[in-house]
Amino acid sequence: MSSLRAIWRLTAACWLLAVLALTLPLVRPVAGPRRAHRLFLVWIGAMHRVLNLKVARIGELPEEPSLLLGNHPSYLDIFLCYDRRPTAIVAAKEFKWFPFIGWAAQALETVWVHRSCPESRKRIVPCLLEKLRSNRSAFVFPEGRTTDGVLPSTVRIGMFKAAAEAGVPVTYVGIRYGTRKATYFHDLKGGFLRHLLSHLWSLLCEPQIEVSLRYSRPQRLTCPERGMRRFENFVRWHLRRDVPLQPAHAVYRG
Numbered sequence: 001m002s003s004l005r006a007i008w009r010l011t012a013a014c015w016l017l018a019v020l021a022l023t024l025p026l027v028r029p030v031a032g033p034r035r036a037h038r039l040f041l042v043w044i045g046a047m048h049r050v051l052n053l054k055v056a057r058i059g060e061l062p063e064e065p066s067l068l069l070g071n072h073p074s075y076l077d078i079f080l081c082y083d084r085r086p087t088a089i090v091a092a093k094e095f096k097w098f099p100f101i102g103w104a105a106q107a108l109e110t111v112w113v114h115r116s117c118p119e120s121r122k123r124i125v126p127c128l129l130e131k132l133r134s135n136r137s138a139f140v141f142p143e144g145r146t147t148d149g150v151l152p153s154t155v156r157i158g159m160f161k162a163a164a165e166a167g168v169p170v171t172y173v174g175i176r177y178g179t180r181k182a183t184y185f186h187d188l189k190g191g192f193l194r195h196l197l198s199h200l201w202s203l204l205c206e207p208q209i210e211v212s213l214r215y216s217r218p219q220r221l222t223c224p225e226r227g228m229r230r231f232e233n234f235v236r237w238h239l240r241r242d243v244p245l246q247p248a249h250a251v252y253r254g
Contacts (some may be wrong), residue, residue: 010201023107040086053179054209065085066132067169069173087137090139122158167220174239216234
């Protein structure tokens with residue numbers, strides 16, 4: 001029974017990803033970004049049902065365009081990175097040409113970054129700030145990669161600096177899954193694709209995956225280091241059943 005459920009979910013998810021990749025680039029220039037975003041929200045709801053994600057939200061999405069900063073425990077997070085307005089998402093360029101998921105991400109005008117290239121990371125900052133000025137939000141993972149449900153030893157401070165310098169509102173987002181099976185980490189080296197597909201299959205066999213999303217109040221940062229510590233403490237508090245309290249992690253200053 002679980003195998004049949006997994007096959008059905010995988011087929012439906014691939015179909016939905018292909019539909020988004022084909023329709024969104026056509027809807028946006030004809031109907032405008034607002035209607036394209038409404039189509040995206042309908043698509044998100046369908047993906048939640050197909051993957052059987054039961055999402056509980058604590059707090060409210062910001063009223064104005066904001067920089068949303070969230071922890072990154074799983075690749076499922078990409079189905080949670082949205083706002084009440086069109087939202088730009090930052091993702092690793094390695095996934096740009098992945099079948100289905102990469103095509104859909106391109107349709108959403110994802111901002112691609114080479115994670116190992118400092119210059120590439122610097123170039124995304126003005127791009128995201130420009131999107132905020134054009135009444136769009138932006139969603140960024142300061143950890144830079146999935147972390148298997150816990151904060152890594154380093155959180156990149158670049159976006160905190162950019163937010164403080166630009167004076168844009170920042171909202172922290174804590175993501176917690178009800179099962180540790182949903183969390184995922186891989187260094188993208190040998191065996192990644194086989195490992196990813198094996199993990200995805202195990203999730204598709206699950207009857208339901210509960211997700212808790214917690215939103216902070218929007219704030220404007222004056223000190224990047226303090227803002228980063230608040231982010232760490234906010235996420236650690238939301239994950240309090242999974243992550244022991246400990247001193248703040250080291251700051252990555254790249």
